[in-house]
Amino acid sequence: MPLRTASLFMAAIMAALLLGTSVAYAIAPEQMPTPQLETRYLALIQGFRCMQCQDESLADSPVNLAADMRRQIRDMLLAGKTDQQIRDFMVSRYGYFILFKPPFVLKTAWLWLTPGVLLLVGVLVALRVIRQRAALAATDLEDNDLTDA
Amino acid sequence: MIPELGQFALILGMLLAGLQAFFGIVGPALQRDRWMAAVTPAVSGQFVMVATSMGCLVASFVANDFSVAYVAENSNSSLPLFYRVAAVWGSHSGSLILWIFLLACWTLAAAVGTQRLPKAFAARVLGVLGLISFGFLLYTLATSNPFLRLDPPWPDGESLNPILQDPGLAGHPPVLYTGYVGLAVAFAFAGAAMLEGRLDKDWARWTRPWTTAAWAFLSCGIALGSWWAYYTLGWGGFWFWDPVENASFMPWLMATALIHSLAVTEKRGLFKSWTLLLAVLAFSLSLVGTFLVRSGVLVSVHSFAASPTRGTFILAFLIVMIGSALALYAWRAPLLKSDAGFELTARESFLLFNNILLVTACATVFAGTMAPLISSALNLGKLSVGPPYFNPTFLLSMLPLLALLPIGIHARWKRGNLSERTRPLILTVIAAAVIGCAIVFGLFTGGRVLSPVGVALGVWIILSSLIDPLDRLRRHITIPRAVLGMTLAHIGLGMFVISITSVEAFTAERDVALAQGETAQLGAYDFRFEGVQPVEGPNYSGVGGTVIVTRNGAPVGVMHPEKREYWVQHTVTTASSIKMYRTSNVLVALGQDLGDGRWSLRLQVRPLVSFIWLAAFIMAAGGMLGISDRRYRLQRAEAPAIAPVAAITRSEPG
Numbered sequence: 009m010p011l012r013t014a015s016l017f018m019a020a021i022m023a024a025l026l027l028g029t030s031v032a033y034a035i036a037p038e039q040m041p042t043p044q045l046e047t048r049y050l051a052l053i054q055g056f057r058c059m060q061c062q063d064e065s066l067a068d069s070p071v072n073l074a075a076d077m078r079r080q081i082r083d084m085l086l087a088g089k090t091d092q093q094i095r096d097f098m099v100s101r102y103g104y105f106i107l108f109k110p111p112f113v114l115k116t117a118w119l120w121l122t123p124g125v126l127l128l129v130g131v132l133v134a135l136r137v138i139r140q141r142a143a144l145a146a147t148d149l150e151d152n153d154l155t156d157a
Numbered sequence: 158m159i160p161e162l163g164q165f166a167l168i169l170g171m172l173l174a175g176l177q178a179f180f181g182i183v184g185p186a187l188q189r190d191r192w193m194a195a196v197t198p199a200v201s202g203q204f205v206m207v208a209t210s211m212g213c214l215v216a217s218f219v220a221n222d223f224s225v226a227y228v229a230e231n232s233n234s235s236l237p238l239f240y241r242v243a244a245v246w247g248s249h250s251g252s253l254i255l256w257i258f259l260l261a262c263w264t265l266a267a268a269v270g271t272q273r274l275p276k277a278f279a280a281r282v283l284g285v286l287g288l289i290s291f292g293f294l295l296y297t298l299a300t301s302n303p304f305l306r307l308d309p310p311w312p313d314g315e316s317l318n319p320i321l322q323d324p325g326l327a328g329h330p331p332v333l334y335t336g337y338v339g340l341a342v343a344f345a346f347a348g349a350a351m352l353e354g355r356l357d358k359d360w361a362r363w364t365r366p367w368t369t370a371a372w373a374f375l376s377c378g379i380a381l382g383s384w385w386a387y388y389t390l391g392w393g394g395f396w397f398w399d400p401v402e403n404a405s406f407m408p409w410l411m412a413t414a415l416i417h418s419l420a421v422t423e424k425r426g427l428f429k430s431w432t433l434l435l436a437v438l439a440f441s442l443s444l445v446g447t448f449l450v451r452s453g454v455l456v457s458v459h460s461f462a463a464s465p466t467r468g469t470f471i472l473a474f475l476i477v478m479i480g481s482a483l484a485l486y487a488w489r490a491p492l493l494k495s496d497a498g499f500e501l502t503a504r505e506s507f508l509l510f511n512n513i514l515l516v517t518a519c520a521t522v523f524a525g526t527m528a529p530l531i532s533s534a535l536n537l538g539k540l541s542v543g544p545p546y547f548n549p550t551f552l553l554s555m556l557p558l559l560a561l562l563p564i565g566i567h568a569r570w571k572r573g574n575l576s577e578r579t580r581p582l583i584l585t586v587i588a589a590a591v592i593g594c595a596i597v598f599g600l601f602t603g604g605r606v607l608s609p610v611g612v613a614l615g616v617w618i619i620l621s622s623l624i625d626p627l628d629r630l631r632r633h634i635t636i637p638r639a640v641l642g643m644t645l646a647h648i649g650l651g652m653f654v655i656s657i658t659s660v661e662a663f664t665a666e667r668d669v670a671l672a673q674g675e676t677a678q679l680g681a682y683d684f685r686f687e688g689v690q691p692v693e694g695p696n697y698s699g700v701g702g703t704v705i706v707t708r709n710g711a712p713v714g715v716m717h718p719e720k721r722e723y724w725v726q727h728t729v730t731t732a733s734s735i736k737m738y739r740t741s742n743v744l745v746a747l748g749q750d751l752g753d754g755r756w757s758l759r760l761q762v763r764p765l766v767s768f769i770w771l772a773a774f775i776m777a778a779g780g781m782l783g784i785s786d787r788r789y790r791l792q793r794a795e796a797p798a799i800a801p802v803a804a805i806t807r808s809e810p811g
Contacts, residue, residue, distance in 0.1 A: 055545065057541050057543070062399075063397060063399045063400070063543070065543075103538060103539060104538060104539070104540055104541070105538075105539040105540060105541050106541070107541060108541055108542070108543025108544065108545050108546075109543065109545030109546055110528070110540055110541070110542055110546055115532070115537040115538060116528075116532070116537070116540065119524060119525070119528045119532075119540075119542070119546070120546075120550075122520070122521065122524045123517065123520075123521040123524070123550040123553050123554070124553065126517045126520050126521070127513075127514075127517045127553060127554055130513035130514070130516070130517050131510075131513065133513070134506075134509050134510055134513050137509060138499075138501055138506050138509065141427075141497075141498045141499045141505070142498065142499070142500050142501055143498065144496060144497065144498025144499075145498030145499050145500050145503075145571065145572075146498070147498070148497070148498050
């Protein structure tokens with residue numbers, strides 16, 4: 009894919025401006041010189057949220073601010089920044105709110121630990137119940153012929 | 158006149174629901190037969206009143222009565238008749254009326270279905286349902302009355318949100334709500350058992366069909382919503398772990414756990430208090446879902462402040478309803494003891510793990526959905542939680558669940574005699590691994606680490622589910638409908654797992670800018686853009702593009718993605734064009750006019766994506782087939798004659 013010119017970009021931003029209140033999703037044609045950068049760019053903009061909309065990623069958001077932020081990310085990629093540097097920059101500017109994937113830090117640890125801890129507790133409880141019931145089954149010799157389902 | 162009639166009927170309905178609740182709950186407690194006898198007429202009366210009210214609201218929409226505020230805010234004279242009817246549930250107040258109407262329908266069905274059950278029990282079930290209905294009617298009349306008039310009336314309405322003007326979305330809320338509300342019946346059965354202080358195998362058998370029916374509707378409702386999102390929102394996604402989606406998914410997970418736990422309670426008289434708790438939680442989550450989605454609190458805490466009466470009422474209602482159920486549970490649950498035992502590899506163990514894993518998955522979704530709220534309430538900063546959180550944490554409990562299923566369905570009750578089935582199980586797991594790898598590495602190329610695992614698990618579930626029915630067929634033994642239904646639902650789940658894995662791993666997607674006559678490539682597909690023409694709809698105008706799609710030179714079809722502007726709201730929506738080719742969905746969405754005849758287009762090829770929704774409908778069909786088992790009908794009729802003796806049908810060994 010050829011590199012898009014700056015004027016095209018302006019056109020996209022203008023279009024986004026005009027579509028400010030639309031519910032249509034942004035469809036942004038490739039703007040990156042190499043497929044590798046393209047993949048990284050798409051992954052990055054899908055991981056950031058639009059600051060103005062409900063639950064839309066930067067990739068899908070049609071609003072002006074999102075187009076602006078997409079351009080910023082694109083410029084950083086072209087300037088040779090790593091994904092981590094770009095993420096750090098975005099977080100320093102907009103806070104963790106911008107990330108669809110909450111970071112694992114002290115304030116969010118509870119969220120990441122909840123599923124594992126619950127699962128562990130659940131399995132331990134289940135094993136305890138099974139042990140008790142297995143002991144009952146061992147003393148209960150009557151075998152009912154139970155049907156399926 | 159009609160709106161006033163509707164409001165009057167609503168008030169009468171509320172009074173009747175109150176009587177239904179009073180006679181249904183107090184009657185059995187004081188053993189007044191005549192009070193209990195008054196419950197069914199109250200149910201019928203409430204149904205007539207609520208149906209009249211619903212009819213009046215529909216009539217106001219059909220007649221374009223813009224003196225009614227709710228009609229004026231959600232409809233327009235240019236709106237086609239079909240969407241004027243669908244606009245009834247397009248917003249908060251009307252969707253409450255729909256909720257209440259569906260509850261009245263379920264209550265009527267429950268009144269008919271419980272006729273042959275013990276009188277006191279039936280009265281209590283209907284009493285609890287009356288209490289729920291009363292609360293909802295009070296809430297609607299006090300804070301969200303859809304019949305309020307405007308003076309002077311508006312010349313024309315504001316019309317329905319264009320993205321809701323779609324057959325998929327017109328059908329999605331009623332079906333989803335039927336599922337939500339159906340869980341009220343399971344809740345009412347649990348409530349009646351707790352009020353009575355008695356719960357036996359018969360209770361579980363009475364409750365099962367209702368729960369499964371609600372679950373089937375819920376499955377269809379969620380699938381319809383996801384399908385709608387896929388083809389109207391223009392980005393080709395079908396699930397974003399959005400709070401609104403999660404609100405419908407959590408009750409589904411809980412109801413799935415409840416269905417399986419009820420099976421153990423019916424067969425073995427075990428897990429009684431756990432089953433009760435699940436019934437209470439499943440309905441609580443559907444209440445939370447209904448209220449929180451419509452009130453917008455999940456999106457932002459501030460919407461609570463925007464409408465303090467509604468917010469306070471919602472909180473009070475949730476606390477009264479859920480709190481009293483849990484208090485009753487805490488009081489009664491310790492009485493429900495069982496001394497039945499089972500071995501480690503018996504079916505009970507597998508179903509216990511099924512429940513643990515489903516409830517953990519539900520709690521995970523709950524934590525993720527509530528995290529932004531919790532985090533800002535505790536001053537831990539603003540947080541976003543999206544698919545990168547939900548996908549891995551959800552799989553953490555789902556993968557073991559899917560891996561245990563093919564083994565668990567072959568386990569026998571009480572005794573762990575899995576060794577009988579070792580050979581077919583090993584054969585199917587090898588076959589599944591081979592097919593899984595063949596699909597992932599042969600048909601497609603590569604994928605992610607989990608792709609072969611996902612496909613193989615899906616295939617294994619299907620193959621393993623078929624062992625028993627095929628065996629019975631070969632030996633000319635009839636298969637009970639309950640077994641058939643379970644098998645069908647599990648096959649649906651297997652299909653679901655396969656298709657969602659393939660969509661996640663093998664979707665190809667590209668945004669391109671094309672001028673007329675230019676071609677873009679996506680995998681083996683070629684998309685030739687033939688320019689745009691103006692299009693006219695009943696209440697919108699816009700542009701439609703023409704894209705000719707070929708695959709390796711062979712024609713796939715001509716696609717017409719549209720971009721519509723609705724006149725009344727001046728909103729622009731994307732109507733993407735989707736074609737099924739072989740088993741893949743080809744999607745083309747029209748983006749912006751980039752000038753010089755160039756348009757941006759989104760191209761997408763999603764393999765097997767339609768099978769996701771098909772699989773959900775197959776699961777629901779399996780549930781419905783299971784309900785039609787003669788066991789539920791026959792013993793229902795015998796129930797009052799025999800005392801609650803554990804009646805276990807003896808038939809051939811499974």
